[in-house]
Amino acid sequence: MTAGKKVKVRFAPSPTGDLHVGNIRTALFDWAFARHTGGTFLFRIEDTDTTRVTPEYIQAAIDTLKWLGLNWDEGPEVGGPNGPYLQSQRLDIYATWAQKFLDQGDAYHCYCSPEELEAVREAQRAANVAPGYNGHCRDLTADQIAAYKAQGREAVVRMRMPDGTTTFTDAIRGEVTFDHKFVPDFVLVRADGSPLYTLAVAVDDILMEVTHVLRGEDLLSSTPRQIRVYQAMGVKPEDYPTFAHLPFVMGQDNAKLSKRNGEVSIAWYREQGYLPEAICNYLALLGWSPGDDRENVTMQELTELFTVEKVHSSPARFDMKKLEAINGDKIRALTLDDFLTWTLPFLTKAGIITGTDAEVALVKKALPIIQERIVKLDETPALLKFLFVKEFAVDADAVSKITDDASKDILKRSLKELEALTTWDHASIEATLRAALIEDMGLKPRIAFTALRIATTGSTISPPLFESMELLGQSACISRISAALSL
RNA sequence: GGCCCCGUCGUCUAGCGGCCUAGGACUCUGGCUUCUCAAGCCAGCUACGAGGGUUCGAAUCCCUUCGGGGCUACCA
Numbered sequence: 004m005t006a007g008k009k010v011k012v013r014f015a016p017s018p019t020g021d022l023h024v025g026n027i028r029t030a031l032f033d034w035a036f037a038r039h040t041g042g043t044f045l046f047r048i049e050d051t052d053t054t055r056v057t058p059e060y061i062q063a064a065i066d067t068l069k070w071l072g073l074n075w076d077e078g079p080e081v082g083g084p085n086g087p088y089l090q091s092q093r094l095d096i097y098a099t100w101a102q103k104f105l106d107q108g109d110a111y112h113c114y115c116s117p118e119e120l121e122a123v124r125e126a127q128r129a130a131n132v133a134p135g136y137n138g139h140c141r142d143l144t145a146d147q148i149a150a151y152k153a154q155g156r157e158a159v160v161r162m163r164m165p166d167g168t169t170t171f172t173d174a175i176r177g178e179v180t181f182d183h184k185f186v187p188d189f190v191l192v193r194a195d196g197s198p199l200y201t202l203a204v205a206v207d208d209i210l211m212e213v214t215h216v217l218r219g220e221d222l223l224s225s226t227p228r229q230i231r232v233y234q235a236m237g238v239k240p241e242d243y244p245t246f247a248h249l250p251f252v253m254g255q256d257n258a259k260l261s262k263r264n265g266e267v268s269i270a271w272y273r274e275q276g277y278l279p280e281a282i283c284n285y286l287a288l289l290g291w292s293p294g295d296d297r298e299n300v301t302m303q304e305l306t307e308l309f310t311v312e313k314v315h316s317s318p319a320r321f322d323m324k325k326l327e328a329i330n331g332d333k334i335r336a337l338t339l340d341d342f343l344t345w346t347l348p349f350l351t352k353a354g355i356i357t358g359t360d361a362e363v364a365l366v367k368k369a370l371p372i373i374q375e376r377i378v379k380l381d382e383t384p385a386l387l388k389f390l391f392v393k394e395f396a397v398d399a400d401a402v403s404k405i406t407d408d409a410s411k412d413i414l415k416r417s418l419k420e421l422e423a424l425t426t427w428d429h430a431s432i433e434a435t436l437r438a439a440l441i442e443d444m445g446l447k448p449r450i451a452f453t454a455l456r457i458a459t460t461g462s463t464i465s466p467p468l469f470e471s472m473e474l475l476g477q478s479a480c481i482s483r484i485s486a487a488l489s490l
Numbered sequence: 491g492g493c494c495c496c497g498u499c500g501u502c503u504a505g506c507g508g509c510c511u512a513g514g515a516c517u518c519u520g521g522c523u524u525c526u527c528a529a530g531c532c533a534g535c536u537a538c539g540a541g542g543g544u545u546c547g548a549a550u551c552c553c554u555u556c557g558g559g560g561c562u563a564c565c566a
Contacts, residue, residue: 015566017565017566019565019566049566051565052566055565113564117564120563121563124563128491132491133492134491134492134562157564173495176494176496179495185492186493190563193564197564199563199564199565200565204566220495220496220560221559221560222560223560224495224560225561248495250495251559251560253558255501285502291503292502292504294504295504295514296514315503316496317495317496317497318495318496318559318560319501319503320502321502322500322501322502322516324501325501325517327516328515328516328517329515329516331528375528375529375530376527377528437525449526451525452526453526456526464527464528465526465527466526466528467525467526467527468525469525
Protein backbone atom coordinates (compact mmCIF):
# COMPACT_ATOMS: atom_id res chain seq x y z
CA MET A 4 0.00 0.00 0.00
CA THR A 5 1.10 3.51 -0.80
CA ALA A 6 4.66 2.38 -1.27
CA GLY A 7 6.95 4.87 -2.93
CA LYS A 8 4.63 7.81 -2.48
CA LYS A 9 5.67 10.75 -0.40
CA VAL A 10 4.38 10.28 3.11
CA LYS A 11 1.48 12.38 4.30
CA VAL A 12 0.18 11.84 7.82
CA ARG A 13 -2.81 13.53 9.30
CA PHE A 14 -3.94 14.40 12.78
CA ALA A 15 -7.69 14.83 12.70
CA PRO A 16 -9.25 15.43 16.10
CA SER A 17 -12.88 16.13 16.75
CA PRO A 18 -12.66 19.00 19.21
CA THR A 19 -15.56 18.17 21.49
CA GLY A 20 -13.51 19.37 24.45
CA ASP A 21 -9.97 20.40 25.29
CA LEU A 22 -7.38 18.22 23.63
CA HIS A 23 -6.33 15.61 26.16
CA VAL A 24 -3.35 13.45 26.81
CA GLY A 25 -4.50 10.71 24.47
CA ASN A 26 -5.15 13.10 21.59
CA ILE A 27 -1.77 14.69 22.08
CA ARG A 28 0.04 11.39 22.11
CA THR A 29 -1.59 10.60 18.77
CA ALA A 30 -0.69 14.03 17.40
CA LEU A 31 2.87 13.58 18.61
CA PHE A 32 3.25 10.24 16.87
CA ASP A 33 1.68 11.60 13.69
CA TRP A 34 4.06 14.54 13.78
CA ALA A 35 7.12 12.47 14.60
CA PHE A 36 6.33 10.02 11.85
CA ALA A 37 5.91 12.79 9.28
CA ARG A 38 9.12 14.46 10.33
CA HIS A 39 11.05 11.21 10.45
CA THR A 40 10.05 10.29 6.93
CA GLY A 41 10.44 13.78 5.55
CA GLY A 42 6.76 13.71 4.77
CA THR A 43 3.89 16.14 5.28
CA PHE A 44 2.03 16.64 8.54
CA LEU A 45 -1.58 17.54 7.88
CA PHE A 46 -3.91 18.89 10.55
CA ARG A 47 -7.62 18.58 9.94
CA ILE A 48 -10.53 19.50 12.17
CA GLU A 49 -13.37 16.97 12.20
CA ASP A 50 -16.26 19.15 13.19
CA THR A 51 -19.13 17.35 11.55
CA ASP A 52 -20.87 16.85 14.89
CA THR A 53 -22.03 20.43 15.23
CA THR A 54 -23.82 19.74 18.49
CA ARG A 55 -20.60 18.89 20.29
CA VAL A 56 -17.83 20.82 18.56
CA THR A 57 -17.46 24.52 19.38
CA PRO A 58 -15.30 27.28 17.84
CA GLU A 59 -13.60 27.69 21.22
CA TYR A 60 -12.50 24.07 21.28
CA ILE A 61 -11.24 24.31 17.72
CA GLN A 62 -9.14 27.34 18.58
CA ALA A 63 -7.91 25.64 21.75
CA ALA A 64 -6.81 22.63 19.73
CA ILE A 65 -4.87 24.84 17.36
CA ASP A 66 -3.22 26.70 20.24
CA THR A 67 -2.33 23.49 22.04
CA LEU A 68 -0.57 22.00 19.05
CA LYS A 69 1.34 25.21 18.56
CA TRP A 70 2.35 25.39 22.20
CA LEU A 71 3.65 21.84 22.04
CA GLY A 72 5.70 22.67 18.99
CA LEU A 73 3.88 20.18 16.76
CA ASN A 74 3.93 22.38 13.69
CA TRP A 75 1.86 21.32 10.71
CA ASP A 76 2.45 21.75 6.99
CA GLU A 77 -1.18 21.72 5.90
CA GLY A 78 -4.19 22.72 7.90
CA PRO A 79 -5.86 25.60 9.72
CA GLU A 80 -4.02 28.93 9.56
CA VAL A 81 -1.32 27.67 7.20
CA GLY A 82 -3.60 26.43 4.44
CA GLY A 83 -2.42 24.02 1.80
CA PRO A 84 -3.30 22.50 -1.56
CA ASN A 85 -6.13 20.29 -0.28
CA GLY A 86 -8.13 22.66 1.88
CA PRO A 87 -10.28 23.70 3.44
CA TYR A 88 -9.21 21.76 6.50
CA LEU A 89 -12.32 22.17 8.56
CA GLN A 90 -14.85 19.54 7.62
CA SER A 91 -17.68 21.95 8.29
CA GLN A 92 -16.42 23.88 5.25
CA ARG A 93 -16.44 20.83 3.01
CA LEU A 94 -20.07 19.84 3.25
CA ASP A 95 -20.71 20.15 -0.47
CA ILE A 96 -17.91 17.69 -1.18
CA TYR A 97 -19.44 15.04 1.08
CA ALA A 98 -22.88 15.65 -0.38
CA THR A 99 -21.56 15.12 -3.89
CA TRP A 100 -19.97 11.82 -2.98
CA ALA A 101 -23.00 10.62 -1.08
CA GLN A 102 -25.12 11.31 -4.13
CA LYS A 103 -22.64 9.41 -6.29
CA PHE A 104 -22.81 6.42 -3.97
CA LEU A 105 -26.58 6.58 -4.19
CA ASP A 106 -26.45 6.72 -7.98
CA GLN A 107 -24.05 3.79 -8.11
CA GLY A 108 -26.23 1.71 -5.84
CA ASP A 109 -23.51 1.50 -3.20
CA ALA A 110 -25.71 3.42 -0.82
CA TYR A 111 -29.45 3.71 -0.33
CA HIS A 112 -32.01 5.79 1.51
CA CYS A 113 -33.12 4.36 4.81
CA TYR A 114 -36.45 5.54 6.19
CA CYS A 115 -36.32 3.76 9.53
CA SER A 116 -36.88 6.12 12.42
CA PRO A 117 -34.46 6.25 15.34
CA GLU A 118 -37.15 4.70 17.51
CA GLU A 119 -37.65 1.81 15.11
CA LEU A 120 -33.93 1.20 14.93
CA GLU A 121 -33.66 1.21 18.69
CA ALA A 122 -36.53 -1.26 18.90
CA VAL A 123 -34.72 -3.55 16.48
CA ARG A 124 -31.54 -3.38 18.51
CA GLU A 125 -33.46 -4.04 21.68
CA ALA A 126 -34.97 -7.15 20.15
CA GLN A 127 -31.59 -8.30 18.92
CA ARG A 128 -30.08 -7.91 22.33
CA ALA A 129 -32.95 -9.82 23.86
CA ALA A 130 -32.51 -12.61 21.30
CA ASN A 131 -28.78 -12.58 21.98
CA VAL A 132 -27.77 -11.79 18.42
CA ALA A 133 -25.33 -9.15 17.29
CA PRO A 134 -27.07 -5.78 17.36
CA GLY A 135 -26.95 -3.83 14.15
CA TYR A 136 -29.00 -2.56 11.28
CA ASN A 137 -31.14 -5.34 9.88
CA GLY A 138 -31.20 -4.16 6.28
CA HIS A 139 -34.85 -3.21 6.41
CA CYS A 140 -34.63 -0.53 3.72
CA ARG A 141 -31.96 -2.17 1.59
CA ASP A 142 -34.22 -3.14 -1.28
CA LEU A 143 -37.29 -0.98 -1.03
CA THR A 144 -39.63 -0.91 -4.01
CA ALA A 145 -40.68 2.37 -5.58
CA ASP A 146 -44.11 1.96 -4.01
CA GLN A 147 -42.67 1.45 -0.55
CA ILE A 148 -40.47 4.51 -0.94
CA ALA A 149 -43.44 6.56 -2.10
CA ALA A 150 -45.41 5.37 0.90
CA TYR A 151 -42.67 6.38 3.35
CA LYS A 152 -42.35 9.77 1.72
CA ALA A 153 -46.10 10.21 1.90
CA GLN A 154 -45.82 9.62 5.64
CA GLY A 155 -43.40 12.52 5.74
CA ARG A 156 -40.46 10.36 6.77
CA GLU A 157 -36.94 11.74 6.47
CA ALA A 158 -34.28 9.44 5.09
CA VAL A 159 -30.65 8.90 6.02
CA VAL A 160 -28.12 7.67 3.48
CA ARG A 161 -26.86 4.26 4.36
CA MET A 162 -23.90 2.41 2.88
CA ARG A 163 -24.55 -1.07 1.56
CA MET A 164 -22.09 -3.50 3.10
CA PRO A 165 -21.71 -6.49 0.77
CA ASP A 166 -21.23 -10.02 2.06
CA GLY A 167 -17.66 -11.07 2.61
CA THR A 168 -14.76 -9.85 4.68
CA THR A 169 -12.36 -6.95 4.83
CA THR A 170 -8.72 -7.64 5.53
CA PHE A 171 -6.06 -5.00 5.91
CA THR A 172 -2.57 -4.89 7.29
CA ASP A 173 -2.25 -2.66 10.29
CA ALA A 174 1.28 -1.33 10.60
CA ILE A 175 1.24 -2.03 14.31
CA ARG A 176 -1.02 -5.04 14.69
CA GLY A 177 -0.43 -6.93 11.50
CA GLU A 178 -3.19 -8.48 9.41
CA VAL A 179 -6.67 -7.84 10.73
CA THR A 180 -9.86 -9.31 9.26
CA PHE A 181 -13.47 -8.33 9.83
CA ASP A 182 -16.40 -10.40 8.67
CA HIS A 183 -19.10 -8.14 7.20
CA LYS A 184 -21.66 -10.11 9.16
CA PHE A 185 -20.51 -7.95 12.06
CA VAL A 186 -20.27 -4.75 10.08
CA PRO A 187 -23.86 -3.70 9.41
CA ASP A 188 -24.84 -1.17 6.76
CA PHE A 189 -23.83 2.16 8.24
CA VAL A 190 -25.13 5.68 7.97
CA LEU A 191 -23.20 8.17 5.83
CA VAL A 192 -25.53 11.15 5.91
CA ARG A 193 -27.97 12.19 8.61
CA ALA A 194 -31.60 12.91 7.89
CA ASP A 195 -30.79 16.62 8.02
CA GLY A 196 -28.27 16.15 5.24
CA SER A 197 -25.11 16.52 7.37
CA PRO A 198 -22.32 13.98 6.89
CA LEU A 199 -21.11 11.52 9.49
CA TYR A 200 -17.58 10.73 10.49
CA THR A 201 -17.48 7.54 8.45
CA LEU A 202 -18.15 9.45 5.24
CA ALA A 203 -16.11 12.57 5.88
CA VAL A 204 -13.01 10.86 7.22
CA ALA A 205 -12.73 8.48 4.31
CA VAL A 206 -13.44 11.06 1.64
CA ASP A 207 -10.97 13.52 3.12
CA ASP A 208 -8.17 11.05 3.59
CA ILE A 209 -8.41 10.15 -0.07
CA LEU A 210 -8.94 13.67 -1.39
CA MET A 211 -6.16 15.05 0.79
CA GLU A 212 -3.88 12.28 -0.41
CA VAL A 213 -3.16 10.95 3.04
CA THR A 214 -0.81 7.97 2.91
CA HIS A 215 -0.73 6.97 6.58
CA VAL A 216 -3.44 6.98 9.18
CA LEU A 217 -2.03 6.74 12.70
CA ARG A 218 -4.89 7.01 15.18
CA GLY A 219 -6.27 5.56 18.38
CA GLU A 220 -7.16 1.91 18.55
CA ASP A 221 -10.77 2.79 19.30
CA LEU A 222 -11.07 3.39 15.57
CA LEU A 223 -9.74 -0.03 14.63
CA SER A 224 -13.15 -1.56 14.18
CA SER A 225 -14.35 1.32 12.03
CA THR A 226 -11.63 0.67 9.48
CA PRO A 227 -13.66 -1.75 7.32
CA ARG A 228 -16.27 0.97 6.93
CA GLN A 229 -13.66 3.44 5.75
CA ILE A 230 -12.35 0.90 3.29
CA ARG A 231 -15.87 0.34 2.03
CA VAL A 232 -16.11 4.05 1.24
CA TYR A 233 -12.78 3.94 -0.60
CA GLN A 234 -14.16 1.14 -2.74
CA ALA A 235 -17.28 3.10 -3.52
CA MET A 236 -15.09 6.07 -4.45
CA GLY A 237 -13.32 3.87 -6.92
CA VAL A 238 -9.96 4.00 -5.16
CA LYS A 239 -7.63 1.15 -5.99
CA PRO A 240 -6.50 -0.96 -3.01
CA GLU A 241 -2.88 0.02 -3.55
CA ASP A 242 -3.92 3.62 -3.01
CA TYR A 243 -5.58 3.04 0.35
CA PRO A 244 -3.76 4.71 3.20
CA THR A 245 -1.77 2.49 5.52
CA PHE A 246 -3.45 2.17 8.88
CA ALA A 247 -1.64 2.05 12.20
CA HIS A 248 -3.77 1.89 15.32
CA LEU A 249 -2.03 3.28 18.36
CA PRO A 250 -2.56 1.71 21.78
CA PHE A 251 -4.55 3.62 24.37
CA VAL A 252 -3.22 5.77 27.12
CA MET A 253 -4.96 4.54 30.24
CA GLY A 254 -5.52 6.12 33.64
CA GLN A 255 -4.24 4.67 36.89
CA ASP A 256 -7.34 2.54 37.25
CA ASN A 257 -6.78 0.89 33.90
CA ALA A 258 -9.65 2.63 32.24
CA LYS A 259 -9.33 5.01 29.34
CA LEU A 260 -7.85 8.22 30.66
CA SER A 261 -10.55 10.67 31.68
CA LYS A 262 -11.15 13.50 34.10
CA ARG A 263 -12.05 11.00 36.76
CA ASN A 264 -8.79 9.11 36.84
CA GLY A 265 -6.26 11.80 36.06
CA GLU A 266 -5.78 15.22 34.65
CA VAL A 267 -6.32 15.00 30.93
CA SER A 268 -6.45 18.55 29.66
CA ILE A 269 -3.16 19.83 28.29
CA ALA A 270 -4.16 23.27 29.51
CA TRP A 271 -3.89 21.96 33.04
CA TYR A 272 -0.34 20.73 32.50
CA ARG A 273 0.59 24.05 31.06
CA GLU A 274 -0.70 25.89 34.11
CA GLN A 275 1.14 23.54 36.43
CA GLY A 276 4.41 24.41 34.79
CA TYR A 277 5.15 21.40 32.68
CA LEU A 278 7.40 22.08 29.71
CA PRO A 279 6.05 21.10 26.28
CA GLU A 280 9.19 19.15 25.61
CA ALA A 281 8.75 17.21 28.85
CA ILE A 282 5.17 16.38 27.98
CA CYS A 283 6.16 15.24 24.51
CA ASN A 284 9.14 13.28 25.77
CA TYR A 285 7.03 11.49 28.35
CA LEU A 286 4.14 10.83 25.98
CA ALA A 287 6.56 9.48 23.40
CA LEU A 288 7.55 6.83 25.92
CA LEU A 289 3.95 5.69 26.26
CA GLY A 290 3.65 2.99 23.64
CA TRP A 291 6.99 3.57 22.05
CA SER A 292 10.65 3.32 22.92
CA PRO A 293 13.79 3.93 20.92
CA GLY A 294 14.73 0.30 21.43
CA ASP A 295 17.63 0.89 23.74
CA ASP A 296 17.79 2.37 27.23
CA ARG A 297 17.45 5.95 26.09
CA GLU A 298 14.60 7.86 27.61
CA ASN A 299 15.52 11.50 27.66
CA VAL A 300 15.18 12.69 24.09
CA THR A 301 14.79 16.12 22.54
CA MET A 302 12.12 16.82 19.95
CA GLN A 303 14.80 16.69 17.31
CA GLU A 304 16.04 13.30 18.50
CA LEU A 305 12.48 12.03 18.62
CA THR A 306 11.97 12.78 14.96
CA GLU A 307 15.21 11.00 14.17
CA LEU A 308 14.43 7.91 16.24
CA PHE A 309 10.70 7.49 15.71
CA THR A 310 9.45 4.58 13.63
CA VAL A 311 6.05 2.86 13.66
CA GLU A 312 7.76 -0.50 13.94
CA LYS A 313 8.81 0.46 17.45
CA VAL A 314 5.27 1.35 18.48
CA HIS A 315 3.62 -1.10 20.87
CA SER A 316 0.33 -2.80 20.44
CA SER A 317 -0.48 -2.89 24.15
CA PRO A 318 -1.98 -0.02 26.12
CA ALA A 319 0.06 2.06 28.57
CA ARG A 320 -0.82 3.54 31.92
CA PHE A 321 -0.23 7.24 32.45
CA ASP A 322 2.12 7.90 35.36
CA MET A 323 2.27 11.45 36.69
CA LYS A 324 5.36 10.69 38.78
CA LYS A 325 7.37 9.78 35.74
CA LEU A 326 6.17 12.89 33.92
CA GLU A 327 7.32 14.96 36.90
CA ALA A 328 10.71 13.31 36.89
CA ILE A 329 11.17 14.05 33.21
CA ASN A 330 9.93 17.60 33.67
CA GLY A 331 12.53 18.10 36.39
CA ASP A 332 15.22 16.80 34.07
CA LYS A 333 14.12 19.13 31.31
CA ILE A 334 14.04 22.12 33.65
CA ARG A 335 17.56 21.38 34.83
CA ALA A 336 18.70 21.17 31.22
CA LEU A 337 17.31 24.62 30.37
CA THR A 338 19.70 27.49 29.62
CA LEU A 339 19.43 30.40 32.03
CA ASP A 340 17.72 32.57 29.44
CA ASP A 341 15.19 29.91 28.53
CA PHE A 342 14.54 29.17 32.17
CA LEU A 343 13.94 32.86 32.74
CA THR A 344 11.53 33.06 29.84
CA TRP A 345 9.52 30.12 31.13
CA THR A 346 9.56 31.32 34.72
CA LEU A 347 8.57 34.97 34.39
CA PRO A 348 4.89 34.36 33.54
CA PHE A 349 4.51 32.20 36.65
CA LEU A 350 6.00 34.90 38.87
CA THR A 351 3.88 37.68 37.44
CA LYS A 352 0.74 35.58 37.55
CA ALA A 353 1.41 34.81 41.21
CA GLY A 354 1.81 38.52 41.87
CA ILE A 355 5.41 38.10 43.05
CA ILE A 356 6.74 40.56 40.50
CA THR A 357 5.22 43.06 38.11
CA GLY A 358 7.90 42.69 35.48
CA THR A 359 10.19 45.68 35.95
CA ASP A 360 13.73 45.45 34.65
CA ALA A 361 15.13 45.45 38.18
CA GLU A 362 12.87 42.56 39.17
CA VAL A 363 13.70 40.55 36.09
CA ALA A 364 17.40 41.11 36.71
CA LEU A 365 17.08 39.86 40.28
CA VAL A 366 15.06 36.85 39.18
CA LYS A 367 17.72 36.02 36.67
CA LYS A 368 20.38 36.14 39.36
CA ALA A 369 18.29 33.93 41.63
CA LEU A 370 17.29 31.26 39.11
CA PRO A 371 20.51 29.24 39.21
CA ILE A 372 19.99 28.38 42.88
CA ILE A 373 16.47 27.04 42.34
CA GLN A 374 16.88 25.37 38.99
CA GLU A 375 17.80 21.99 40.41
CA ARG A 376 15.23 22.06 43.18
CA ILE A 377 11.98 22.38 41.28
CA VAL A 378 10.06 19.84 39.29
CA LYS A 379 7.41 22.16 37.91
CA LEU A 380 7.59 25.84 37.04
CA ASP A 381 4.72 26.68 39.35
CA GLU A 382 6.98 26.01 42.35
CA THR A 383 9.05 29.06 41.50
CA PRO A 384 6.92 31.76 43.18
CA ALA A 385 7.06 30.09 46.58
CA LEU A 386 10.84 29.76 46.43
CA LEU A 387 11.56 33.30 45.29
CA LYS A 388 8.84 35.14 47.11
CA PHE A 389 11.16 36.17 49.97
CA LEU A 390 13.18 38.33 47.57
CA PHE A 391 10.25 40.45 46.52
CA VAL A 392 7.72 40.75 49.33
CA LYS A 393 6.91 44.28 50.39
CA GLU A 394 5.62 43.41 53.85
CA PHE A 395 7.94 40.70 55.07
CA ALA A 396 6.59 38.31 57.66
CA VAL A 397 7.79 34.98 58.99
CA ASP A 398 5.52 32.05 58.20
CA ALA A 399 3.09 31.44 61.05
CA ASP A 400 4.20 27.85 61.60
CA ALA A 401 7.88 28.86 61.73
CA VAL A 402 7.64 31.73 64.22
CA SER A 403 7.80 29.50 67.29
CA LYS A 404 11.09 28.04 66.08
CA ILE A 405 13.00 31.28 66.47
CA THR A 406 11.48 32.78 69.60
CA ASP A 407 13.35 30.61 72.08
CA ASP A 408 16.45 31.95 73.85
CA ALA A 409 18.89 29.78 71.90
CA SER A 410 17.57 31.12 68.63
CA LYS A 411 17.69 34.69 69.91
CA ASP A 412 21.35 34.19 70.76
CA ILE A 413 22.04 32.91 67.26
CA LEU A 414 20.25 35.84 65.67
CA LYS A 415 21.90 38.41 67.95
CA ARG A 416 25.37 37.14 67.16
CA SER A 417 24.59 36.88 63.46
CA LEU A 418 23.29 40.41 63.40
CA LYS A 419 26.47 41.69 64.94
CA GLU A 420 28.67 39.82 62.49
CA LEU A 421 26.64 40.76 59.42
CA GLU A 422 26.49 44.44 60.31
CA ALA A 423 30.26 44.47 60.41
CA LEU A 424 30.68 42.64 57.13
CA THR A 425 32.20 44.78 54.40
CA THR A 426 32.09 42.35 51.50
CA TRP A 427 28.56 41.11 50.80
CA ASP A 428 28.77 37.90 48.87
CA HIS A 429 27.74 34.37 49.79
CA ALA A 430 31.29 33.15 50.38
CA SER A 431 32.05 35.97 52.83
CA ILE A 432 28.71 35.59 54.57
CA GLU A 433 29.23 31.88 54.99
CA ALA A 434 32.82 32.22 56.20
CA THR A 435 31.86 34.86 58.76
CA LEU A 436 28.81 33.02 60.03
CA ARG A 437 30.58 29.68 60.28
CA ALA A 438 33.43 31.20 62.23
CA ALA A 439 31.08 32.87 64.66
CA LEU A 440 28.24 30.39 65.04
CA ILE A 441 29.82 27.02 64.41
CA GLU A 442 33.38 27.42 65.54
CA ASP A 443 33.07 30.08 68.22
CA MET A 444 29.63 29.28 69.65
CA GLY A 445 30.00 25.56 68.94
CA LEU A 446 26.56 25.18 67.35
CA LYS A 447 25.49 22.52 64.94
CA PRO A 448 25.18 23.98 61.43
CA ARG A 449 21.67 22.65 61.10
CA ILE A 450 20.54 24.47 64.22
CA ALA A 451 22.31 27.72 63.55
CA PHE A 452 21.38 28.08 59.94
CA THR A 453 17.78 27.04 60.36
CA ALA A 454 17.20 29.97 62.66
CA LEU A 455 18.81 32.33 60.18
CA ARG A 456 16.89 30.80 57.31
CA ILE A 457 13.59 31.43 59.03
CA ALA A 458 14.53 34.96 60.02
CA THR A 459 15.70 36.00 56.56
CA THR A 460 13.49 34.03 54.18
CA GLY A 461 10.53 33.55 56.49
CA SER A 462 10.39 29.83 55.88
CA THR A 463 11.99 26.57 56.97
CA ILE A 464 12.43 25.70 53.32
CA SER A 465 14.37 27.97 51.01
CA PRO A 466 17.08 28.05 48.40
CA PRO A 467 20.62 27.76 49.80
CA LEU A 468 20.92 30.18 52.72
CA PHE A 469 24.05 32.17 51.93
CA GLU A 470 23.20 32.66 48.29
CA SER A 471 19.74 33.73 49.36
CA MET A 472 21.18 36.26 51.78
CA GLU A 473 23.50 37.63 49.16
CA LEU A 474 20.59 38.16 46.79
CA LEU A 475 18.46 39.71 49.50
CA GLY A 476 21.11 42.25 50.31
CA GLN A 477 22.83 43.34 53.49
CA SER A 478 20.36 45.91 54.73
CA ALA A 479 17.32 43.69 54.16
CA CYS A 480 18.99 40.82 55.97
CA ILE A 481 19.88 43.02 58.89
CA SER A 482 16.45 44.52 59.21
CA ARG A 483 14.73 41.13 58.96
CA ILE A 484 16.96 39.64 61.62
CA SER A 485 16.37 42.64 63.85
CA ALA A 486 12.65 42.25 63.36
CA ALA A 487 12.87 38.56 64.18
CA LEU A 488 14.58 39.41 67.44
CA SER A 489 11.52 41.28 68.62
CA LEU A 490 9.03 38.54 67.75
C1' G B 491 -23.81 -11.49 24.42
C1' G B 492 -21.06 -10.96 19.53
C1' C B 493 -16.76 -9.13 16.90
C1' C B 494 -11.86 -7.15 17.36
C1' C B 495 -7.33 -5.77 20.01
C1' C B 496 -4.02 -6.63 24.06
C1' G B 497 -1.16 -9.46 28.38
C1' U B 498 7.42 -8.88 31.06
C1' C B 499 8.86 -5.67 37.99
C1' G B 500 3.64 -1.17 41.32
C1' U B 501 4.24 1.91 36.41
C1' C B 502 6.74 2.81 31.44
C1' U B 503 9.74 -0.45 28.90
C1' A B 504 14.42 -3.76 26.73
C1' G B 505 13.93 -8.56 24.97
C1' C B 506 12.23 -10.94 18.59
C1' G B 507 14.84 -19.56 20.44
C1' G B 508 20.52 -20.05 23.71
C1' C B 509 24.10 -13.45 25.49
C1' C B 510 18.05 -13.87 30.76
C1' U B 511 19.97 -16.92 37.80
C1' A B 512 15.40 -11.27 32.61
C1' G B 513 18.46 -5.25 31.54
C1' G B 514 17.11 0.24 32.03
C1' A B 515 13.91 4.26 33.85
C1' C B 516 10.12 6.15 37.34
C1' U B 517 8.13 5.04 42.13
C1' C B 518 9.23 3.01 46.92
C1' U B 519 12.87 1.54 50.98
C1' G B 520 17.79 2.06 53.18
C1' G B 521 22.52 4.56 53.03
C1' C B 522 26.21 8.41 51.57
C1' U B 523 26.58 13.74 50.93
C1' U B 524 24.52 17.98 53.32
C1' C B 525 22.72 24.90 55.99
C1' U B 526 16.61 23.41 54.84
C1' C B 527 14.42 21.49 50.42
C1' A B 528 16.17 19.41 46.29
C1' A B 529 19.89 17.51 43.14
C1' G B 530 23.76 13.84 42.95
C1' C B 531 25.90 8.98 44.22
C1' C B 532 25.40 3.79 46.18
C1' A B 533 22.38 -0.34 47.55
C1' G B 534 17.75 -3.04 47.90
C1' C B 535 12.60 -4.72 46.80
C1' U B 536 9.65 -6.52 42.91
C1' A B 537 7.93 -9.26 36.66
C1' C B 538 7.72 -13.12 31.85
C1' G B 539 -1.13 -14.17 33.93
C1' A B 540 -2.09 -19.76 33.95
C1' G B 541 -1.95 -24.63 31.61
C1' G B 542 -0.51 -27.61 27.73
C1' G B 543 2.59 -28.49 23.61
C1' U B 544 7.00 -27.77 19.70
C1' U B 545 12.42 -27.85 20.69
C1' C B 546 18.62 -30.20 22.98
C1' G B 547 16.90 -25.36 24.76
C1' A B 548 11.02 -20.63 25.24
C1' A B 549 9.74 -14.43 28.01
C1' U B 550 10.51 -15.31 22.85
C1' C B 551 6.86 -20.30 18.27
C1' C B 552 1.72 -23.01 18.50
C1' C B 553 -2.91 -24.22 21.16
C1' U B 554 -6.22 -23.61 25.20
C1' U B 555 -7.66 -20.84 29.18
C1' C B 556 -7.99 -16.66 32.34
C1' G B 557 -7.70 -11.49 32.64
C1' G B 558 -7.97 -6.35 30.67
C1' G B 559 -9.70 -3.03 26.90
C1' G B 560 -12.32 -1.27 22.49
C1' C B 561 -16.43 -1.46 19.19
C1' U B 562 -21.39 -2.87 18.73
C1' A B 563 -25.06 5.40 17.39
C1' C B 564 -28.57 9.65 12.45
C1' C B 565 -20.59 10.23 18.34
C1' A B 566 -15.78 10.30 16.76
